[in-house]
Amino acid sequence: MSDSVIRLETDVVVVGGGVAGCMAAIPALEAGMGVVICDKGKLLERSGSVGGGVDHYLTVMETGPEWDTPDFLLKHIPELTDGIVDMEVTDRVVREMPRVLRKLEELGVDFKDPRTGTYDRHRSFGLPGAYHINFDGTRFKHHIGQRVRRGKATVLARTMGVQVLVEDGRAYGVLAFDIRAGTWYYVRARAVVLSTGDVNRLSKNASGLAFDSWHCPYNTGDAQAMGYRAGATLANMEFTETTxxxxxxxxxxxxxxxxxxxxxxxxxxxxxxxxxxxxxxxxxxxxxxxxxxxxxxxxxxxxxxxxxxxxxxxxxxxxxxxxxxxxxxxxxxxxxxxxxxxxxxxxxxSELSIRRSGLYFRGSGIAVDVNAESSVRGLFSAGDSATVSGGIAGAATLGHIAGESIVQYLKEPRTLPDVAAGELAGLTAAAAVHLEQPDGPSWRAFEDRIRATVTDHAGVRRTEKGLRLALDTLHALGREEANLGAAHHHDLMRVHEARNIRLNAELLAEAALERKESRTGSAHRRMDFPGTDDEHWRSFVLVDRTDDGPGVRTLPARDPLSAAFPRSRQQNGG
Amino acid sequence: MDSQGGALAAHNPIQIDPNSCIRCTLCDWVCPGDIIYKEEGDRETLPVVAFPDECWYCGHCESVCPTDAITIVFPERMLNNTTDVLTLLGTIEPGDVPAMEG
Structure with missing residues (x-):
C-alpha cells in the first residue's frame, strides 16, 4: 500500500465510542488530557449498542430500603453469577454505581418517568430488588456522546481499530483506518482503552440473516481480538448468551x-x-x-x-x-x-453472543483489575468487552472507572515507545492486504461457516467431540483468512470483523473444551458433563496468546482475575 | 451451504421515497452499519442503500428522517418465519455423549 499513515500523538486513545468508551473519555477530558476516540459509526451521539436508545438501567440508588444498598446487592452477586465472578472488580463497580448515575443525570440523562416525576423501578431477571429503572432512554447516548465532543476530544469517525501496539508489556498506541476514505492512522498514546462491546454474528438465528441480531451486529469482538493479539489475558470466553x-x-x-x-x-x-x-x-x-x-x-x-x-x-x-x-x-x-x-x-x-452469559457482572472478554486495566499495562477495557459487565450501567460505571484510573496512571512519567519509521508501512500493508486481492474469497461465506460450526458444535449443547470438530473448522478457516478479498475499505472492515469473529469463536471453543462441567444453563452446557461441579470448576477459564496458539489455564474464582496478571506475580515474588 | 448474507441481496429493507426525501444526509450519518451512502452537498442525488444485506433493522434512519421518507420493510423470512427452532440447538449424535450411569 502506498497510502501514507497519519500520525497522531495524544494521552488516551479509545477504540469504540459507545457508552463505556465515552464514559472513559470524560474523566480524562475533565483532567485536561488529550483524547482520541475511534468509532466505526459516524456520530458519537448515535454510535454503539444503545445509539438508538435504551429502556432500562440497572443501579443501586441508596434510597433507604436495605435492598437498595451496594452491600445488599453485592451479597447476592456470587449466587446470581453461579459462583464465577470477579468480586473484587464487581465490588468497586457496584459501589460506584450511585455516583455514576448522578454523573449521567448531570450530563442530561433523565431517568425519571414523566408521568410521575419519580424513578420507575422494576424487579426483573432474578435480581433481589427493584434495581432496574425503566425509562425513556431514547437520547441516553446523545447526552454522553455530546459531552465527549464538547470536551474537545478528537473524534475519528467511521474508523476501525485493528491493532494495539505494545512494547515490554505496555500499550502505547493503536493502528486504525477510515472505513470510507481508507486513511490510516497511527495514534500514539500513553494509555489505550478498548471498548467495542460484545461478539455477534457468531451463530445462526431463525431468520438466517447474519445481521438480524439481538445486539448490535457491528460489534464483532474487535476489542477482545485486538487485546488477545496484544498479549492481554481473556476470561469467561466459554459462556455465551442468547435471548x-x-x-x-x-x-x-x-x-x-x-x-x-x-x-x-x-x-x-x-x-x-x-x-x-x-x-x-x-x-x-x-x-x-x-x-x-x-x-x-x-x-x-x-x-x-x-x-x-x-x-x-x-x-x-x-x-x-x-x-x-x-x-x-x-x-x-x-x-x-x-x-x-x-x-x-x-x-x-436468538443467535448466540459472547457477552455475559445472561447474567449481570460476569463479563466475557478482556480480564481487568479494579482499575479496568488489563494484564497489559496501559491497556484498559470496559463495557461488554471486559470481564465485569452489566448492561449500559456496567459499561458506564466501569468505563468511568477506567477514565479515572487512566488519569492516575498518567501521573507517572514514562518514556513512550514508538514504531520504527520503516515498520509502520509494513503493519498497515499487512492489515490492508485484502484490498490487493479483491477477487479473494468472500467474508460472507467465511462467516457462514463460522456460524454453522458454532451453532452445531459449540452452541447451546456442547460435547468434547463437537468442540473438537468446531476447532478443526475454525483452525481451517484461520489458515484461509489471509486470502479473503475486499473490494473497498468498507469491505476491509467486514473482513477484519470476520477475522475477529473467527478468533473469538476459537477462544470460545477452547475455553468450553477446558470447562468439563455445565454451568448457567445453556450458557455452557456440556452434554458429556451435565452437572455443575463446584468442587473442581468453581474457577475461571483464562486464555492467553502463546507461540502455539491459545493457551488455556484456570484460576480459582475466589481470586480476582488480576491475580493471574504478570504484575501480580511480580509483586508476590513469583 | 447456508448462505446467510447473500440470500437477502435481493431484499432492500430501507425503502426511501424519492418524492419526500430532501437529500439531507442524516440517514447516512446515523446508520451504524455504514450501509447508506449519500453524497454530501449534492441536492440532486438520493441516498443509496449500498449494502442492504448488512442491515440490522434498527431503524435509526427511519426515526431520524425529517420528512418520514424512509420505511423499514421486513422480508418475508422474518415476518413469516418457518425455521425449525430445533435446528438452532446443536447437533448431538448418540455416540457423542457417554451413556450416563444408572
Missing amino acids: LTPKGFSTQGLNALVSLGAYFLNRQGERFMFRYDPKGENARRAVLADGVINEYLEGNGPIYLDCRHLPADVLDHMEETLQIDRHTLPAFYRQKGVDFRTDPIEVSI
Missing part, C-alpha cells in the same frame, strides 16, 4: 415484557417457566432462555409470549414503550399482522 425474541426477528425488548408481567406458554398452553425457576418469568435471562430451549427439545414447541392477561393500562404502557429499545419492533408486529394485546407471539431463541 428470547419474536420468531424471525432478533430484537431487544424482553426485559420490558417480562418486567411488566408477560407469560411464556408452550404448545399445550402451559405457563411452564415455574418448572425451571420459582421466580417464573422473572428468572435470570439465562434461565428463561434455557427453559424455552428445553421445552423445544422435549417437543413442547412452539413457545409463545402471552400478554393477553395484562390490564389495559399496562398494555398501553407496553405499546408506548415498545419502540424505545428497538425502534422497528412496532413496525415488525404491524407488518407481520399480529397484535400482542390479542395474539400470543411465537418466540425463538
